[in-house]
Amino acid sequence: MPEGDTIHKIAAFLCVALRGQSLESVMLRGRDCPDLRSAEVLGVTSKGKHLFMELGGGRLLRVHLGLYGAWHRYPTGQPWKKPARQATLVLVIPGQSYVCFNAKEVEILKGQGFQARDLESRLGPDLTRESPEIDLLFRRARELVSPETQVTDMLLDQRIASGIGNVYKSEVLFLGRCGPRTCFADLSGETFAVLYRTAGHLLRSNLGGGPRITRRVADGRGILWVYGRAGLACFRCGATLVRERQGLNPRSTYWCPGCQAGEGWQPSGPPDLPAPDDPSIMPAD
Numbered sequence: 001m002p003e004g005d006t007i008h009k010i011a012a013f014l015c016v017a018l019r020g021q022s023l024e025s026v027m028l029r030g031r032d033c034p035d036l037r038s039a040e041v042l043g044v045t046s047k048g049k050h051l052f053m054e055l056g057g058g059r060l061l062r063v064h065l066g067l068y069g070a071w072h073r074y075p076t077g078q079p080w081k082k083p084a085r086q087a088t089l090v091l092v093i094p095g096q097s098y099v100c101f102n103a104k105e106v107e108i109l110k111g112q113g114f115q116a117r118d119l120e121s122r123l124g125p126d127l128t129r130e131s132p133e134i135d136l137l138f139r140r141a142r143e144l145v146s147p148e149t150q151v152t153d154m155l156l157d158q159r160i161a162s163g164i165g166n167v168y169k170s171e172v173l174f175l176g177r178c179g180p181r182t183c184f185a186d187l188s189g190e191t192f193a194v195l196y197r198t199a200g201h202l203l204r205s206n207l208g209g210g211p212r213i214t215r216r217v218a219d220g221r222g223i224l225w226v227y228g229r230a231g232l233a234c235f236r237c238g239a240t241l242v243r244e245r246q247g248l249n250p251r252s253t254y255w256c257p258g259c260q261a262g263e264g265w266q267p268s269g270p271p272d273l274p275a276p277d278d279p280s281i282m283p284a285d
């Protein structure tokens, strides 16, 4: 599932592969596409779950993969592994095609235009890049969400901070011992800080290769604490983990009724509390 760490890695890969290349053709499904033949790729970056490709001529290509999107690369003439009708975007350079299948959103913006600036201003700080300034994030949250907003929706709100998707949402709430139905109004400042610091640590610790890991305990029992483990025993307390669909746009949340019975992290909490800088849980970047 593409979250901020995945998009960061894709952007870095595409930047190395495409920077300085001239596009032979661009196909954008279902949209009129400006003539971008011969446009040079100037760079590829990401912010949260959005990928931005800067093109010569002042154009900016934006891609949001959503839940099901994926990028493939094919040498010219090699059959694709997915049907052509699922291709949302095709970028062709000499000898190679870069195909983005099933993207949620693809658009071409004017690089310095209103839409690009508006999007930039609406996205919160990218947690894959910077240690979150908690005060700033808290101010954004207070302005942007209602007191009744559940913490699951808060974490997925890319306007507060960008990069957290459904997997990290569940993992971060578990590590912060925060019940998924906790409302923003009931969230302590300490818990708010723990949730976003933990999200930043996890995202940045997963920017290398390999699978996404939130549980770095070398016992061979699992690399995620709760996500995808409904019905299995909690690694920490032994309670049976639960999967629930909840929130504004109901998405699955995996959680532990034993560890996450309350409003969240407390300074006087249990001794196995995951401090945000505890290297046994979240390695240094």
Ligand SMILES: [Zn+2]
Pocket (backbone or CB within 6 Å): 234, 235, 236, 237, 238, 239, 256, 257, 258, 259, 260
């Ligand atoms: Zn538990």
